[in-house]
Amino acid sequence: MIYREKGLFLQTLHPAATCAFTGGVVLLALVINHPLYLAALLVVCLAALAGLHALRSGAGLFLFCLPVVVLLLLINPLVAPHGTTVLWRGPFLPGLGSLTVSLEAVGFACGMALRLLAVLAAFLVYSAALNPDRVFNLFAGRAPRAAVIFLLALRVYPALLRDYARIREAQTARGVDFDAGSVVSRLASRMLVARGMLATSLERALEIAESMYARGFGSGPRTVYFTESWRPRDGLVLAGVLVAVTAGLLASLSGRAVYNYYPVLDPVFRWEALVPLGVLIPALLTPALLQWGWNRWLWLRSKI
């Protein structure tokens, strides 16, 4: 998904606040394995995406990842020998042994799929909320070269998409049928496009580098044109993230957010797990709630 300036409240957050939100969600998704927590992380990200009017474009990427999720749901139950509640017992396969599908293995696959979707959603929020130029400025003072590489990498992606469409069309006009023949010949056809894209990208890279050199890049210490101001809204978002991360980590360390998939599934709803979740969800909903309030109350606008 590519950043589009829409003039939305969530797009005005300080880059550090947006990075903190994304980082916080990803950290919690990687540390915690409880399905309720993972589902909650996914929900808060979807709420932020709704505030960014990016649910539709995000849905496309979710669909793109769907095959991976489906594979996860299919393969893990078949190859994981753990779990006591057997749902299906298959034939004996050499090298793999007896195929069995257990409820626990299915549950584990669902948990991992949730984790994948939560991380993906967090990055979608980042892409929709943060102008790459602002990220560039955030790091431009201290690591200018790395920041420019980052900025160019972000610009390259849409350019590559355009190159792909153009070169594929040109090759079709030369008689290359991308949908005909065996898998090998189809792959060979796509390799032609890849070769064309590589050559075009190298030419483009050289020209951009020349333009940057002519404009004095790398000629000495840089200054920064834009400064980011830290506003109450950024403090609120950061505070929310800190509270959520603290609650999540404490819950994980204390075992409240630890979920055992094997040998039998733990009960999902337990009071000791729900209490930290009651803190984590509203804390991480701060950006979406602020966006909601921003659209409704002038008073809130004047304060944050």
Next chain:
Amino acid sequence: MGVESLALVEIENLNYRYPGGRGPALSGINLRVDEGEFLLVIGPSGGGKSSLGRALAGLLPRFHGGFFGGRLRCAGRDLGALQPRELARTVGIVFQDPEKQLIATTVEREVAFGLENLGLGRAEMRRRVAEVLDFLGLGHLRDSPVHTLSGGQQQKVCLAAALAMRPRVLVLDEPTSQLDPGGAEDFLHTLRRLNEELGTTIVLIEHRLERCFHLADRVVLLDGGKVLLDGPPAAVARGAVARGLPFVPAVTGVFARAGFAEPPLTVRDGRRLLRALESAPGVSPGGAGAGSGPAAPVAAVKKVWYVYPDGPEALRDCSWQVPGGRLVAVFGANGAGKSTLLKHLAGLLRPNRGTVTVLGRDTRAQNPARMARRVAFLAQNPGDYLFGDTVAGELKFSRRRLGVQPGAVEAVFRLLGLDRLRDANPRDLSVGERQLVALGALLVGGPEILLLDEPTRGLDPAWKQRLGRTLKDLQAQGKTVVVATHDIDFAAEWAEEAVVLSGGRVAGNGALPEVLEGALYYNSQVGRMFAGIAPVYTVPDAVRWLEARHRAAAAR
């Protein structure tokens, strides 16, 4: 007593060869550019123009490496001895393609990028950014994402980014080659303002001579890496015509070829001369394609509607019949639907509504890859077609894909005169050569219909002539050629029929003289000059008209 001009740039015996280059790109160049001068550099592709521009910007040999000899001084200082930061403050450069120069995502950040590199204070940066954006009329686009701007606006942003650094000299390397006529006109007008109102020293490298020849104080013609001609525009035009070189505006070329000692440089001056000759007896010109009868259509577009995903309606109730065996030009502003129409005829796009019939078959029932043997489509960027290591390899690949006899490759080599490039890497070729190789790759299949999208983009006048002759040769073989172009002069010289698209619909259609008659925007330079005087649109007709009257006037 005249005021002695100050040399801002002095070049003495400049020689340069690129790393791995077969010959020198620049050879024994001696040149000076005065403070506040507008210098136009012209010449054939590969003649050394861009290399000279890069040398002036200090990029040779610093960025590209290679073998550099001679002296290049700016404001009394050796460019090679300047620190990179000083160099960026001394010479600014704007390249051909804006998309390959833009770094940031919004206009304001893009203009500020160079200033940040110079390490300027924030207040100074803000002042310069505001100043330059307002001067170039980009203030209202300050926060706009650069990808939403038109090509002309993007190139203006690149100009703003260079100007904000306040260079002593501004070098522009074919800045309008990727722009439509409107964008190019606006951009060149801006350069004129910069030169006249701010006294900016400008070195402009251009192919669109008719739009900028008269703007220059001096013109330099480079060929083979050497200065062939150097002087005021009129003198260089006369010199070029005397040598049989096509590097003059169409208007100037017409009068020079008709034997006028002082050929005019602009349409306005040309019209004054024509008015004086109008009363003299002469002959009526034939006109391009005049007298040719109706042709049976080879393709038809009927009530076609097409909308791009997330885009505007590109074709709206569009109907047109493609006359067989003719060379047809498709005119229209950016977004008028020219490329979309051609892609429909090639089967690469399917109509949302309506039908497209090509060679008697509905394109919806055909596989576009299989259509390629009978209908060739050459898109705007020939590089998209080329991925092989040699030109011969490219053509052989097409032969295998299109399933034709081996002799087809040799026939194309002969037809296009590509023999000397047989073992060259297509990516190392000039724009014109790439265009020809890509065309060759399509011709191998022996198509009956050729569709070319902006084929003259980035071509110098000599290459345009070669392309025009090639298309005529193909037409003589019975092929139908359809060219979507902004280049009305090219179309006026080579096409017989034309169709004008506007807002996705056909706004005009017929024999070229009929379409051009009375047109202001969609008319050739010659057509504009002769408007209201005689129905003349092409250079050969204009030369005939002028010669007849010139002789009659001389006899009297």
